[in-house]
Amino acid sequence: MSESTASALPVTFRPARTRIVLLTVGVAMFVVITTVGMMLEKLGPGERASFVFTAALFLGVLVLLSRPKVVADAQGVTVVNITRTRRLAWAEILKVNLRPGDPWVFLDLSDGTSMPALGIQPGIAKESAIRDARALRALADSHGSGSETS
Structure with missing residues (x-):
């Protein structure tokens, strides 16, 4: 990025x-x-x-x-899924993953859990989802303690 x-x-x-x-x-x-x-x-x-x-x-x-989205700003990321919204600081995001076959991006968090981020999903627009996942990964790497993964 x-x-x-x-x-x-x-x-x-x-x-x-x-x-x-x-x-x-x-x-x-x-x-x-x-x-x-x-x-x-x-x-x-x-x-x-x-x-x-x-x-x-x-x-x-x-x-x-149709509600899901991921909003990244200078302080962190807001993940809006179907019925829940969660605010994460950049330091909480260790990895941003979108592996082949995944229905959406998963965020590996510092508390040992993984969180789905339905705002980036390869369903209809695979190339766009891959580009968005890479952009979010780059933001997490530059703003937080995350490390780049696949």
Whole structure:
């Protein structure tokens, strides 16, 4: 990582293509299910409301699935996964791993645990995920006590 890129903090890593797909499908499903519920003539108001509620539930789940991101700044990293957010100091991150076959990046932490960082995932955009994992690894190496690994 170049010095100019390393100094360009804060930086946010997130699976943009996956996020676009999830949100687009969620909105489309909401519109279709709600429209079908309103067009069915034999449904009462409660049944129509249940269609809208079900559509909103599906949309809510897809919004949660599109939430993951990793935000790196001068003080450390904020990992936002599906339902949890955790703030890490640079010194807590020992290794940034994205091995072949991994569904997302794993952070090896100084307390002996490993934490998934779903904000960098090779699903739809493998090259982008590899580039982002390398950038996060370089930031961890330059800001913390981490060492470079595969």
